[in-house]
Amino acid sequence: MPGPQAPLAPATPMAAPPKPPWLPLAAILLAVFVVPMSISGTAVALPGIGADTGAGPAPLQWVVNAFNVAFACFTLVWGSVADIVGRVRAFAAGATVYAVASLASALASDVLLLDAARALAGIGGAAIFSCGSAILSTVYEGPARAKAFALFGTVAGVGIAVGPSLSGALLQTVSWRWVFAVHAVALAVVLAAVPAIARSLPATPRPAGARVDVPGSAVFVVAMVLLTTAIVQGSQWGWGSAGVLGLFAGAAVALAAFAAVEKRRTHPMLDLGLLRNRRFLGLCLVPVAGSFGFVTMLTYLPSYLTEVTGRGTGAAGLLMVLLTAPMLVFPLLAATLVARGVPPLTIIYVSLAALVVGDATLTLFGPDVSVAVIALPMIVTGAGMALAAGLVDGQALALVDPAKAGMAAGFLNTLRLGSEAVAVALYGSVLTTLTASRSYDEAFHAVLWGLAGVCLVLGVAVFGLLAGGRTASGEAGTRRT
Numbered sequence: 123m124p125g126p127q128a129p130l131a132p133a134t135p136m137a138a139p140p141k142p143p144w145l146p147l148a149a150i151l152l153a154v155f156v157v158p159m160s161i162s163g164t165a166v167a168l169p170g171i172g173a174d175t176g177a178g179p180a181p182l183q184w185v186v187n188a189f190n191v192a193f194a195c196f197t198l199v200w201g202s203v204a205d206i207v208g209r210v211r212a213f214a215a216g217a218t219v220y221a222v223a224s225l226a227s228a229l230a231s232d233v234l235l236l237d238a239a240r241a242l243a244g245i246g247g248a249a250i251f252s253c254g255s256a257i258l259s260t261v262y263e264g265p266a267r268a269k270a271f272a273l274f275g276t277v278a279g280v281g282i283a284v285g286p287s288l289s290g291a292l293l294q295t296v297s298w299r300w301v302f303a304v305h306a307v308a309l310a311v312v313l314a315a316v317p318a319i320a321r322s323l324p325a326t327p328r329p330a331g332a333r334v335d336v337p338g339s340a341v342f343v344v345a346m347v348l349l350t351t352a353i354v355q356g357s358q359w360g361w362g363s364a365g366v367l368g369l370f371a372g373a374a375v376a377l378a379a380f381a382a383v384e385k386r387r388t389h390p391m392l393d394l395g396l397l398r399n400r401r402f403l404g405l406c407l408v409p410v411a412g413s414f415g416f417v418t419m420l421t422y423l424p425s426y427l428t429e430v431t432g433r434g435t436g437a438a439g440l441l442m443v444l445l446t447a448p449m450l451v452f453p454l455l456a457a458t459l460v461a462r463g464v465p466p467l468t469i470i471y472v473s474l475a476a477l478v479v480g481d482a483t484l485t486l487f488g489p490d491v492s493v494a495v496i497a498l499p500m501i502v503t504g505a506g507m508a509l510a511a512g513l514v515d516g517q518a519l520a521l522v523d524p525a526k527a528g529m530a531a532g533f534l535n536t537l538r539l540g541s542e543a544v545a546v547a548l549y550g551s552v553l554t555t556l557t558a559s560r561s562y563d564e565a566f567h568a569v570l571w572g573l574a575g576v577c578l579v580l581g582v583a584v585f586g587l588l589a590g591g592r593t594a595s596g597e598a599g600t601r602r603t
Contacts, residue, residue, distance in 0.1 A: 143322040146261055147270055149315035150254040153217055154274060155281040156308045157247040160189065163285030163301060164240070170298035177233035184237045187354050192244025193251075194539045195346035199339045201252035201532020202391040206334055209253050209260065209528055210320045214313065216249020221309035227302035243305075252532040259519040259527050261322050265461045267516060272457035275512025279449025282420065287439075335391035338383050342391060345376030350540070353547045361551060392533065393526060404587030405518040406534050408470055408510050411580040413541035414573050415477030416507035418549040419445060419484070430489055430563050441493065444500035452508035466517050467588060469509055474581035476506030481574040485567045506577075549573075 164186050172182045204212035223243035230236035255274065262270045292300045352369035359365050384390040397403055423445065427438035456469050480503030486495055515534060522530040549569060556565035 143261065145315055146257065146319040146322045147273065149312050149319060150257060151273055151277045152308055153250045153312045154254055155277045156305050157250055158278050158281035159285040159288065160305055161285065162282045163289035164189065166286045166289040167293060167298040167301045170293050171233065171236065174298065175233045181233045181237060185240055188237045188241040189244040190543060191347060191350040191354065192241040193248050194350050194536065194543060195343045196245045196248035197252050197539060198342060198392060198532040198536045200249040201256065201528040203334055204253045204256055204528035205526060209256050210316065210323055212249055213253035213257060214316045216246045216253060217309050217312050220246030220250060221306045221313065224302045224305035224309065228299040228306065251535045252528060255515050255519065255531040256528040257319065257323060259516065260524065268457040268460050271512035271516035272453040274515065275453040276449060279508060279511055283446040283449060333389065335387055335389060338380060338387055338391040341376055341380045341383055345373050345380055348376060349373035350543055353543050356547055356551060392529060396526065396530065396533065399521060400587045402518055402521045402530065404584045405514050406537050407580055407584050408474065408514045409538040410541040411474055411477055411577045412507045412510065413545040415481050415577040416503060417542045418545050418573060419503060421546050422549060426487065426566050444497050445504045448501060448504035448508040449511065452505050453511045456509050456513045466513060470514060471585065473506050473509035474577065474584060476502050476509065477577040478574050478581060480506050481570050481577060485570050489563060
């Protein structure tokens with residue numbers, strides 16, 4: 123007879139899925155917060171810098187321009203480098219460069235040294251954005267990933283919004299040097315968390331035998347330096363001047379040379395095949411619409427409020443909260459809606475529509491308009507930017523081979539930053555031209571209709587590209603969506 127059966131072992135409870143690591147996200151978000159805060163807040167410090175260093179208008183303006191140009195030039199380069207040397211290593215290198223450059227900015231005794239330090243900070247900032255978003259796309263999955271990118275967009279927007287206020291407070295209480303010293307301290311905290319970021323990053327395949335594309339990177343940087351300098355100087359030298367036209371021509375030649383170089387590289391800095399991915403390209407155009415529809419208003423609306431409506435700077439700043447407050451709420455709202463089953467593309471289409479409607483209805487602004495009339499148009503415009511902030515990054519990188527996530531993030535952010543420079547420069551140039559023959563109020567309204575038109579055209583282009591589904595090569599949708 124068989125012996126007594128052994129009692130059944132108690133059922134082992136199913137292990138709960140591991141919670142997403144919070145420290146890597148917190149560290150990356152802190153670094154991301156510093157970069158846009160620097161972009162929007164440095165301009166506030168220019169009068170104090172000029173008074174302290176005796177700098178003239180041109181070198182003083184390059185305290186801002188040097189950062190923006192360097193940022194735009196190196197965003198794609200860092201993204202490509204990160205795929206080869208490792209994203210955490212590239213992120214740490216960029217954060218180190220930014221911290222050292224910020225310390226040098228705080229200690230600079232001459233405006234030219236400050237310009238050079240700010241350019242170096244722009245190079246580090248490019249790594250933070252490109253490598254930071256690539257790390258998030260690798261570390262987080264599903265709803266946690268959507269929330270991480272929503273926070274990415276929220277923090278970037280908050281950085282832009284609070285940059286001027288924080289810089290102003292530092293100027294009043296201590297000095298302009300602390301505007302940059304604070305950045306160095308924040309990045310030191312980020313660097314302390316790098317080991318935790320490295321531990322959270324799963325193994326990512328790297329191209330066998332790949333090396334940094336030095337020729338392609340060099341030609342691309344030259345092209346971007348020429349292009350961004352032309353945009354920056356266009357309003358000062360004149361868009362039809364020989365200098366600006368020469369810079370644009372040189373940029374076109376350099377970009378053509380870049381395309382030729384990349385076609386011959388085994389491991390190019392930018393895989394041109396990526397641009398055949400219609401859905402990826404369509405998503406990359408969404409931030410371009412935000413640059414025209416939102417960033418221009420963020421830059422120039424305060425001047426309209428003070429010069430046309432007669433509000434003081436404090437009242438104008440308070441009113442601008444209606445434009446920027448959606449950045450605190452709508453990115454996370456978008457992530458929540460996606461988690462509850464709303465298609466991400468539906469939210470993106472709504473964001474594009476909001477930019478068009480918001481810019482068009484901002485034409486209600488007038489010298490004597492009440493806040494009640496223009497509050498909703500300002501909120502709608504801000505929502506147009508905020509709904510897609512972060513969401514579009516996550517969706518775009520989900521379409522790309524994980525081994526090329528850094529490159530893809532670099533391309534996306536290059537379009538984002540480059541379009542901001544173009545949009546702001548064109549806005550200023552067109553407004554200046556129109557005010558020569560009409561009042562500021564009339565010129566402002568004309569430009570608003572133009573911005574709404576640009577956003578509409580971009581929205582149609584985005585819809586057409588996204589509606590195309592797969593790429594010509596059938597590679598879209600190979601990753602999680």
